[in-house]
Amino acid sequence: MESRDPREALIDRLVADAPAVRRRWSPGRRLALWLGLAAACVGAVALSAPWPLRDPSSRPPGLALELVLLGMATAALAGLALRAAVPGREPGRWPVALAVALAMSSTLCWLGDGSAHAPASMAAFIAGGVPCTLATAAYALLPTAALLWALRRGAPLEPIRTGVLGGSAGLLVGYLIMRIACSNDDPAHILTWHGLAVGLGIAACVAAGAWWLPRWRGGRL
């Protein structure tokens, strides 16, 4: 029996299984759409927050700058994640390092502003913090899920890295919302409870990156 060249056989199989495909929107266009969703989430919470939280005079002086830095870091990370889902457009180390540095620099706005105060007790610290962790995670859920879904529809060649970038962007939205909605500006509270939600969320995105994002390569031909 004559054996066929395996490469020719594969090309025949690929051609036989090649219906028209819908091209994905460019990363820039998808980023604009996602930022619209994230801005709607932030706007909805900011507008529904009680007046004292929206009153600039009752909040730390560096909060506006912090929110701007967080917003820029969120947009940068989401853009990098969307690029990472397109072969040949994966971001290098420096843009990622810059986006992370931007997010980290936002903490400088409150680390030295004198908002720290010792909690009455450890029980009060925990009781005041756990709802914030849950709320941060809840606010981050929709933007994170939407971004991971968009990434899954691409072709991320490095799924864990892509998942972490996307997850970080989504979780920063939750973190940013909670910086508006939470009245406790104590750095220890923010680092512990708001940061905990971000850390746990990113860990979940590592798992999603390892397990769910590579599935675009699966399936039999």
Added chain:
Amino acid sequence: MRADDDERLRERSRRRVDLMRRAQEGDAEAYRALLHDIAPVVARWLRRWVADPDDIDDLAQDTLMTVHRARHTYDPSRPLEPWLFAIARHVAADHLQRRRIRLARELSVGAVPPAAAVAEGDPERRLEEVLARLPARQREAFELLKLEGLSLEEGAARAGTTVGALKVRAHRAYRAIKALLG
């Protein structure tokens, strides 16, 4: 002459973009022509990273399958080659990583030889044992040049270093192996 070559390359690149655009729209013949065009290019590109011809064939086929599954992400306003070679690079890197893990596992298993093998001085096992004791970079240089039989240039490209640095690592590896084998 060089200008002619450049123009020919640009023309070929434009043709690939057109074929891929039509393939995305469901044109089977354009897709077939594209796959026939890129398959040897991919295999040639993989040859820079992988020495074994069987591995190259397998990886070229993996690359074509990945191209097939990712074709919806290609943007026809951009050249095809960066998109294609990013996929090929990823497939090759994945293969090399798996191979490195497999090799490390085999060496670590071989590093504790059964008493009988040591007593009889089984040369293969002794070499594995000695290799396992070398620093990672020296071991890699030895494997690339002596076990895989790559040239200095190919080995340096694979190790991501210069020919001179690879020579030094290999020389140190030979000296260490000689000393360890007594």
